[in-house]
Amino acid sequence: MTSTLPAVTTVKVPAQRQPAPRTGSHRRPVPPSRLRSSRPDLVLCGVLLVAILTVQGWNIADYPALSDDEGTYLAQAWAVQQGQGLAHYTYWYDHPPLGWIQIALLTWIPALISPESMTVGTMRAAMLVVSGVSAVLVFVLGRRLALPRWAAGLGMVLFGLSPLSVVLQREIFLDNLAVMWTLLAFTLAASPSRHLWHHFGAGIAAATAVLTKETMLVVLPALFLTMWRHSHRDTRKFALTGAVTACALIGFSYPLFALLKGELLPGGGHVSLWDGVRYQMTRPGSGFILDQGSGSWGVFQSWLYYDRVLPLGGLAGALLLLATWRWSVTARALAGPALAVAVFAALALRPNGYLPAMYVIQALPFLALVLAGGCASVAHAVLHRWRSEAERRSVGAARYALAAVLALAAGAYTVPRWYEGDRTAVTADANAPYRAASRWLATEVEEPRETRVLVDDALWLDLVHAGYRPGLGVIWFYKADLDPAVTRTMPGGWRDIDYVVASPTVRRDAVDLPNVKAAIEHSEPVAVFGTGADRVEIRRIQPENQPIAGGTR
Incomplete structure (x- = not known):
């Protein structure tokens, strides 16, 4: 018996309508997949980098005044180069030695060619390498956090050309090296390709930053948040576990070093890591930062003396982003840097904490990014309103008009003050x-x-x-x-x-x-x-x- 199969009826399914792209404030901006594949990004970053290195390098040996901390780190680097141990005197556990080991590497070739040039003023030139790398990483991180090109460039300018940055980034401070490694960790954590090795690399870079200057520990929650947002959902747990493990294992090498030397705990006739930690935790505070006449107030005023735009504007930008986090894509993209600024501000506002002058160095890149992000968020909100209420207007013309107004308003306030500050940095002789x-x-x-x-x-x-x-x-x-x-x-x-x-x-x-x-x-x-x-x-x-x-x- 032959069975006959029923005829198959082909039903034409109408094509599913694709949702129109959203043009409101919830549209997620797309960062470039590779910076090197974007010629406009490369050109803008390159031009800004030349400007930053020129301003920071001009007159670098003569301004600002030499500091004892600079001399200490360079002398310790010299001791490493000479094979005399980790310091030019008895090494005690003030800071991990990885910072001045890096300075020793940066200054090794010029010191080998001209040993008498191993002095603070001359070797400040080595910090230009650190400043240049950090400035590029600020731009790359801004683009990976979906900032528009102009906003990423603005963040790079704020970070590299603020008079506060020019003065502090010239100096041979461990904080500048730690910032470079921290920015590398954030850049890897925000990688658009989401490779697992990028997240492991972020953990290694974070550990290197902490071993360069231990106070970078406070930024790790912001780094973790950035990594969480930019990791793939299917591999997130594995990526974060690997990053944390890599960071912890490398970080524990320092107490292991002290343990192997028999210097982990106090004892007769030797220094100890515990004594170093206790000193840092119990050192006298410098007072409340808003209490006029306190040491912290004096430090804060010294920052504002050089520049008010970056510290105050950056703090305002962080507050704006945190306040608009629920409905602003830009705010969510910059959640990590905004959290970092909030942590730094909270620590600075401790009632009787110790506030060193170089503390702000660690916050500079995050202040620059959130200030640029705040500008981008405001610009986006204004453009969105214009699109809704005046459809007949040209969006391109509106964008350029808004950019011109914002640039003129910001420039009228900032340029004269920055000009005076940077002119002092490139002409004065304080040494x-x-x-x-x-x-x-x-x-x-x-x-x-x-x-x-x-x-x-x-x-x-x-x-x-x-x-x-x-x-x-x-x-x-x-x-x-x-x-x-x-x-x-x-x-x-x-x-x-x-x-x-x-x-x-x-x-x-x-x-x-x-x-x-x-x-x-x-x-x-x-x-x-x-x-x-x-x-x-x-x-x-x-x-x-x-x-x-x-x-x-």
Whole structure:
């Protein structure tokens, strides 16, 4: 029996209508898949990079004034280069050593070619490499967070050309290196390709940032949030677990290092990581940042002296993005940087926290991104209203008109102030007193090898190159009171010193250092360079019993 199959009726299914692209504020902007494939992005980034390096590099050795911290990190890098360990004196667990190991690598070739150039002013040029890489990463991160091209460029300009950035990014600070690694971690976390190795790489970069400057720990929640938003749903748990594991394993290498050296816990005759952590946690606070007259208020005012636009505008941009998070795509895209700004602001507002001058360096890229993102969000909202209420208008013309108005308004306020700040940075000479003091000690002292002089670390390497014995001939002034390896060589205390170079840093901190204070009191100036509070005095010790009148001027 033959069975007949029923005929198959073909039913024509109407094509499903694709939803029209949304033009409102909820449309998700699409970042470029690869920056190198976008010629306009490359051109804009390249032009801005040249401008940033030119402004930051011009007059870099002469402004701002040399700081003791710069000299310390460079002297520690010099010790690494010379194979003398992790520091030029007894290493204690103030900061992880990875930061100045990187400085040693950056300065290795110029120091090899010209050893006498291993001084703070000259080696500031190495920081241009760090600033350039960080500026490019700000632009790339802005594009990966779906900022329009102009807004990513604006973020790069804010980060690299603000007078506050120009001053602080020139200096040899661990914070600048840590920012570079942190930006790399965020850029990998926001990778549009969502490869697992990108997220593992973000964890490794984050750990490197923390081991460069441990305070970058506070940014990790913002990095985790960025990674969560940009990871693929199917592999998110695996990617985040891998990133956290990579970060933790590398981060734990530092306490492991201390454990293997027998310096994890306090004990007789050695430094310890625990003592370093306890010092950082119990150091005296600098007061509330909004309490006029406090140390924190002074630091805050010093930031605003150089620039009000980036710190205050960035904070306002972060508040705007956090307030519009539920209905603004730009705000959600920049949730990580906005959270980072909020964390930095909350820590700065602690009632009696310690606020160092370089603290703002860590917040600069996030302030720049959220300020640029806030501008982009406002511009998008205005354009959306124009599209809804005036369909007959040209959207392109509206965009250009809005951009012109915003640029003119922002430029009228910002350009004059930035011009004055950046003009000072590229023309002023704040380090003439230090250079003059260095020349005097190199030429006027007959037997440098037999002379002992207390200096701040900004001059330490200058005198090493001038022939003074490193460590015990030229002595970093803190060590005359705080390092037993040095104090053992000074049985007579201040009487075993020949000269003290009373720079602003030495005069300020001598109050808490008995040997240094006595050396200043029992000395008289033989050469003075500069005037006022910024002067540098070279004082010869007078081993009489009575302090010299005016010795603590």
